[in-house]
Each structure stands twice: as structure tokens, then as C-alpha cells.
Amino acid sequence: MQGELELIAKIRQRAAEVPAPRVTRGIGDDCALLRTTAGEELAITTDFSIEGRHFKLEWHTPESIGHRALARGLSDLAAMGAKPVATFLSLALPKKLTAAMKKEPSWMDRFYEGMLSLAKEEGAPLAGGDLSESSLVVADVMLVGTVPRGKALLRSGARAGDKLYVTGALGAGLLGLRILEGKRKVSVEAETDALHRHFYPQPRIEQGVALRGVASAAMDLSDGLSMDLARLCAESGVAAEVDAARLPRAMEATLAEALHGGDDYELLFTAPAKKRVPKRLRGVEVTEIGRVVVRRKGRATVALVDGKKKTALEAKGWEHFS
């Protein structure tokens, strides 16, 4: 890439603004070096953000794209009850966006601004990565976090009899997308709320940490409740029932949006019925939305309970931009 060294020097300078107590060697060598401490495990996740699939250049500002790319990974750490220690970013850009770097702030500057603001907030310093040219924007974010040994929240810990919970409200990720597509009209207030949540989702790191020792299983809602809950059930070897009336929905989001919409980045978790689960975790609402039941042949893995009706909840998964 033309001017690659110059670009790296600039990124290195900006990255240095985020405190990085665990990073003994950051950008500038073949690898980054991280300090570990006794009694902890590392939690590691990687997430793609690809133009046309996870965002559109016409709809998403560079700041939002940077924020969302990092939020996806942070949300995975949150789901394990882990705290971030370092971020790695592999970023491929079309020439038109790197060529524009002389314009200040450039597309890249604004992307890094969005990413590093969130990185600073959540203590996830940028420690390395890769840069390349490509015909479309591809960001791959890798997060390294730590969790005390044996304390990570897993998808596989749910047991029949546990209750099912979510943090926050669901459906804003998809509602925001539909507003951008011109497919949905809502009140100004609801539109502002949905777009804000869509553009700047808030990963639930502190909530995940608070759930250590409370939740029996957890995961984050990135592909929509119906699909993600089916995955949690598969890993735990259980089934689940969701009470439609209890689902906390984002302002003016439909039930279908709350059930099948992706990109919400709230936490889905289970806890034994006797466990005291707070109504709020660090300022974020926690809602009981159903229960874990025994898995039986011929019965749906995930069921939706609506009044007296119980129907199989199909995993409709994540609606992408194409």
C-alpha cells in the first residue's frame, strides 16, 4: 500500500492515546507482546465487518463502522464474562479511501476515531494488526480478554429448570436497518433511539463481569434471539421457551424484530431458578424472558409462548444487507 509506513506511524501515534497496561510491545514489530498474570485464562474472538454485508458506505459513517467493528468483538468478550486487554485490527481498504488520506480528517482517521473512542471507554487498546488494499472495505477485529481461570461464562452451562434472561431491549439493530432501507416509518423519538443503537451499539462488558458466578450460561445476541438461543440450547443440550409478552422491545420495535433481529449486542443468559438475579446490572435492565426445559425428540428446541399458544420458534437468523 502506498504510504503504508506513514499510515502505520499515524495509527501508532493515535493508538498510544489509549492506556495499555498489558501491552509490553505494541504496533511496530512482527508481533505485539502481552503480559499475562497467574490464575487467568485468555478469551479470544475475531469478527469480520465487511462492506455490503455488515455495513454500507452510504448509510454508515466511518465513525460508526469503526465503533461497530470493535463492539462486535467486545460483545463476545462480554458474553464470556471477560475484560478486554488488547485489540488487533486487520483493515483492507479500496484505493479511493486510502488515497483520500491527505484530506483531514480522512475516511481512515474517522474510522479510527470511532474505534478508538470505544476502545478507550472499554479499556481495549489497539496493539497491532494488518493493513492492505482491497476492492471493498474489510475490517477483521480480534479481541484478547482475560477472565479468572474457570470463571468464564459458557454457552454450554444451561440446565433444564434454569430461567432465561436478557439485558437491555431487543430489536433496535434491525429496526434501525429497516429505517435506513426506507422499509419502516416510526416516530421521530423511536427513530432517533433505533438509529443510535444501530450505529453505536453498547457492548455489555461490565454486565458480563457482574454475571460471573450468577449465570449458568451466556452468549451475546449478534444474530438475533431466535437463532442465538437455538445455538445456546444446542451447546447445552437443552430446549427453551420464550414468553412473547415478556420480551423487552426497543421503542416501537415489533415482536418479530425483537425475536429475529441481529446486531443488538445484548446478553442472553440463563441462571438457576434459585439464583438471585438483579433487576438491573450497572444501569442496564435485566428481564426474565422464559425458561430452560428438557430437550425432547419431536419437540421444538425453542418455543414461543404467546398467551396460551405455544409454537415452535423458527431460527430466522440475521437479515443482511443484500
Place this chain on the structure above:
Amino acid sequence: MQGELELIAKIRQRAAEVPAPRVTRGIGDDCALLRTTAGEELAITTDFSIEGRHFKLEWHTPESIGHRALARGLSDLAAMGAKPVATFLSLALPKKLTAAMKKEPSWMDRFYEGMLSLAKEEGAPLAGGDLSESSLVVADVMLVGTVPRGKALLRSGARAGDKLYVTGALGAGLLGLRILEGKRKVSVEAETDALHRHFYPQPRIEQGVALRGVASAAMDLSDGLSMDLARLCAESGVAAEVDAARLPRAMEATLAEALHGGDDYELLFTAPAKKRVPKRLRGVEVTEIGRVVVRRKGRATVALVDGKKKTALEAKGWEHFS
């Protein structure tokens, strides 16, 4: 992605064939979990392999693309003297390649075959990653390695008076590429050698480990000696001289190919003049190619010494496919 769960199940099964002593939780949760031990640092690197830039589907078999994608990252670990403990792969593929998954072995099967063979050889088990669809093939490989605390080989440790070394022979990466492009004709023997090295470069993990306590600075040769040596000099605040006649060249590679060709994945390192440096490291030749000198204003950072002539060596960098 259609059939994503099925794909992940398949990858998980194949990944399980590589022993993973540090991975306490692999593919199947929000994050992978890795065990750390006291007294070590983590070395982490990420490397893109992008269609059209790092490989071409017409020239490179899926096995070679998978091998090369992993070799790039392993080579970065080698450069730090680190040993791999886990690999993460983010892979985006066009529909035509994922749709072909019913043909056995599919493109993806063959890609994983190439990657996992090398992973097994080098002890770099696949512990997680991401899958997506994209209009072109993008692989981003993240490697996690470990090195005893304070023992990592850095780019910044070279001092004036040190000698300069490389492992193996240079120029095969670029010579192989030129043969593929139809730009170079060489003997059958040299062609076989260059293409093998181009398609299946061998990362120098064991050699990197053996250089702990020997090398004062090290890096891997991924973008070509002229560019990479300039980077090492910049990080160390020194200059360097390379003796043209001493450069170990791959069979029939020209001096220019050895100086400026990328994708060789040999190690470039420096060591104090008094340090005993073995002539071979675990079966791979080590060659003294020059020396580290004081950086002076108005003098080239990297000079090429050819007989009595000393000229500035321009960093021509990596010739990519476009």
C-alpha cells in the same frame, strides 16, 4: 451464510485433529479460552491473505492458499522467537466457493487441508475465527504464541558493530511469482524449487526459538530484504550494509529478486560481532550478509556493497499481483 452451522461443525471436527494443549475451549462459544502459564509473554500477530493481492485463484491451489495464509503468521512468531499455541482464522468467501461445498473435497475442505497440515506440523491448533460471505476471498489469520518473559527478539535491538544474518536462501518467493506470470524462464530444477518455495514457504519457528539469547534483533522477510531491513534499521536507530556477493540466493534467482522479492519468510537477524552464531540452525543454513553501522545524516540507511562500490539500496518493497 447458508449452511453456516453445518460448516462450523465440520471445521470444528477437522480442527480437533490438531493437538491443542493450551486451548481449554475451542470453536463453538463466543470466544476461545486459552490457558497461560507464569513467566511468559504472549506474542500476537494478524495477517491478511487477500485474493488478487496475496494470491490468485488461477495460480494457487486452495491447499497452497491455506498453507501460505498460516505461514505468514507463523513467520511473524518465528521472528520474535515465539512458539505458536493457537490459530484464529477469519475467512470470507464468494458464494460460488461455499455453494460448491457438496462436492468433496470442496474448495474450503482443500483450503483447510493446506492450513491444518501446517498447523499440525508447527503445533498451531485452530481455536476459533469467523466465517462470512464476500465478493472475494479474504483470509485473516491471527496467531497467538508464547515466549519466556523478556526473551522476545525485537526489531529494535540492533547496534552498530553487530553482524547481519539471514536464514535459508532469498528470492524464491518472487522468482516463483514471475514464473507464474510467464515473465521468467529458468531450468526445470530451479522452477520446481522456486514454485515449491512460493507455494509452500516454510516458517522458521525452530530457528527463531534457537536465536533467543543469540540475536540482538530479528524480523521475518515478508516484503523483501531491502524494505524489511530498512524497517529494522528504523526501529533500532541504526544503518546497515549488505554485501551483494554474500547474499544466499535461491536457485537461479537474480540479485534483484533476492534483494527486493517478498514472500520468502526467512529470518533476518543481527548479533554482536563476538557472539558465536551457528552456520546452520536445525538444518537451515545461516549466512552472514553484512553489518550494522552508525546512522548518519546524509548517508543511506541501507547500503549495498558490491566489490568496491557502495550504493544506497532503495527499498523497493513487495511486488504484488496487480
